[in-house]
Amino acid sequence: MRNVNKDNITEVFMGYLSEDTDPRLREVMSSMVRHLHAFAREVNLTHEEWNIGIQFLERAGEISDEERHEFVLLSDVLGLSSLVDMLNNRPEGTSSSVLGPFHITGSPPLAVGGDMRRDYTETVLLVEGVVKDPDGNPIPGATLDIWQTAPNGMYSSQDPDQDTYSFHGLQTVGEDGRYAFTTVKPIEYTVPADGPVGDILRACGRHPWRPSHLHFIAEAEGFRPLVTEVFAEDDPYLDEDTVFGVREDLVMRYEDKPAGTFPESGFALSGNVPDAYLRVEFDLTLVPA
Amino acid sequence: MRNVNKDNITEVFMGYLSEDTDPRLREVMSSMVRHLHAFAREVNLTHEEWNIGIQFLERAGEISDEERHEFVLLSDVLGLSSLVDMLNNRPEGTSSSVLGPFHITGSPPLAVGGDMRRDYTETVLLVEGVVKDPDGNPIPGATLDIWQTAPNGMYSSQDPDQDTYSFHGLQTVGEDGRYAFTTVKPIEYTVPADGPVGDILRACGRHPWRPSHLHFIAEAEGFRPLVTEVFAEDDPYLDEDTVFGVREDLVMRYEDKPAGTFPESGFALSGNVPDAYLRVEFDLTLVPA
Structure with a gap:
């Protein structure tokens, strides 16, 4: 025309x-x-604002590589990633939440009851639950890809003091659908704010914090894969996750368990936890494909 | 929340x-x-579509550099660049149009009546007009930054056979506001379609062609700078510019002038154009700042 x-x-x-x-x-x-x-x-x-937008995209492109995904981060802080999660969510299952940039493939097997804490000396956290269908039936053989931050708030890929698979594990549940592992509390952390997305956060007076969480990818034959995160009820950032990942059904509660009550069997650490510990119970519900 | x-x-x-x-x-x-x-x-x-979008942005970032501005091209083919031009346009002046990626700074001076054709042997095109204000008064001392394609459809920066400032010139008008230069007809060309933006064009069944045009940046003290393009009335792509740059008031007409009628003075080529030639008259109206 x-x-x-x-x-x-x-x-x-x-x-x-x-x-x-x-x-x-x-x-x-x-x-x-x-x-x-x-x-x-x-x-x-205006032309000037258009130009700022173009320069933003070019800068985001410049710092993007295999490790750094600035456009994903942009989508995250604008709420697009979470909106896509929610649009594709099925209400009869556990809510999905953002994958984030720290998932890695090839995590080592973690037996049911296994330990991810290794040499860290923080209070033991026992996490357990059942992977089930919307009718409450356990899903035998479901796999859980689990990852979280170390007590310094860093994922292994960000932290030269951790090896590649520190706080990463792949668990296959048995006939009862039950998963269980020991670890330490995940820690709240900031998204990378040293790039153009960080400039947006600062210009808008927003902080870069995410509440602490455990990541799960749950998969089982005949079910839709579930990518999600589970957040601590008492986290100071629970109501202001900078990437909008928190859902009401993804909030977990730490139970304080007294000294001497750690399970006597069924865990890699059984017999070695004389002190008080923390426990979380959280079931994951998968929706048929 | x-x-x-x-x-x-x-x-x-x-x-x-x-x-x-x-x-x-x-x-x-x-x-x-x-x-x-x-x-x-x-x-x-869907997540899959979101992922295609993220990959698109990452690929556009990968091929962007000082020479290649894939995000500008994206904005161009989606009509955003032209929309911003039109939103900021003043109806009392000549319409603005997209700057495009081929403008370079430091063009050599081109005297009024000067020649940009150099050694090219195509039919001479004489372009002239007046730089004026909305009341029709000439604007003495206005500058025109002029650039266009060579007869092969390429800008100097795309073409190893042209030197840097081939078909680029900077003209300062005199007291009468009149600009004039000789050149050859600009040629229609395709936007770069070998990157992710090209994939969008192909997926949408769109062609990458732009109608032929002359580029101008007109500037004068006390006036808003005008970035624009002027398009040939008989161009086959006039009604389907892939970057939406054509405006009704930016269409020029080539007059066929018979042999022996080229002006005898006032042009660098005066006395050297015995043959028929083409002429365009196009005034540029600037709006006070």
């Missing part, structure tokens, strides 16, 4: 889409561009 | 913006995130 103007450009764009365009692509592109144009019109976006 | 859900997450985001946030930043961020979330809800964006 030679007479493109600010009011018809969105329709001109739609007219450029060929008849053969995949219907879903057409739907997504149309909605995206309608909203992009509506945004620019609504705020009367 | 611990009870973030797909319906309240936009409001939760707004609640994260501090009271001290710059009001304009708050306005832009709020509108952007409202539209981003509305888009995701409207199409029920």
Whole structure:
């Protein structure tokens, strides 16, 4: 069109889409561009602001690599990642939550009752529960990929003092669907704020903190994979997770267990925990595929 | 909020913006995130689609550098660049149009009546007009930064056979506001389609062509700078510019001038154009700052 103007450009764009365009692509592109144009019109976006946006994207691209995913972080802090999780969630199962950038593949097997704490001397945390279907039946053979921060608030990939698979484990549950492991409390931490996304957080007066959490990917044949996180009820950032990951059904509670009550069998640490410890019980419900 | 859900997450985001946030930043961020979330809800964006989007941004970042601005190209083909131009346009002046990625600074002076054609042997094109204010008064001393493609459809920065400033010139008009130069016809060309933006064009069944055009940046003290392009009336892509740059008032017409009629003075080529030539007259109207 030679007479493109600010009011018809969105329709001109739609007219450029060929008849053969995949219907879903057409739907997504149309909605995206309608909203992009509506945004620019609504705020009367200036050239200077447009330029700031372009420079932001170029800077985010510059620092992105295999280890650093600044565009994922952008999506996280704008709430898009969590919104996509929630849009695709099934209410009859445990809520999903953001995967985050610290998952690694190839975690070592962690037997039911196994220990992830290794040499750390903090109070033992015993985590257990059942992987079940929406009717409450256990799911035998389900696998749990588990990861969390060390007591310094860092994941192994961020911390030269931890080996690759520190606080990472892959557990396969038995016939009773029960999972269990010992560890230490995960710690709240900040998302990487030294890049352009950090600049956004600062400009908006937002902090970069996430409440402490345990990560799980639960999988079982015939069920939808569940990527989720479980958050501590008493965490100071529970109501202000900078990536919007907390859901009401993902809040766990630490029970204080007195000295001398650690289970006498069934755990790698049985017989070696004379002191008081913490316990969390949290079931994970998977939805049939 | 611990009870973030797909319906309240936009409001939760707004609640994260501090009271001290710059009001304009708050306005832009709020509108952007409202539209981003509305888009995701409207199409029920899947994790797979979200992932395609993230990979797109990472790939665009990977190929971006000083020479290649894939995010600018993305903005161009989605119509955002042109929309920003039009939102900031003043109706009493010549329309602005996209700057594009081929502008370079430091172009050599080009006297009024000077020549940009150099050794090219194509038909001479004489371009002239007046730089004026909205009342029609000439603007003495206005500068015009001019650039265009060579007859092979390439800008100097894309073409090893052209030197840096081939088809680039900086003209300062005199008291009468008149600009004039000789050149050859600019040629239609394709935007770079070998990156992720090219993948979008192909997936949508869109071509990468731009109609042929002359680029101008007109500047004068006391006036808003004008970044624009002027398009040939008979160009086959005039009604389907892939970056939405054409405006009705930016269409120029080539007049066929018979042999022996080239001006006898006032041009570097005067006395050296015995053949038929082409002429364009196009005035540029600047708006007071």
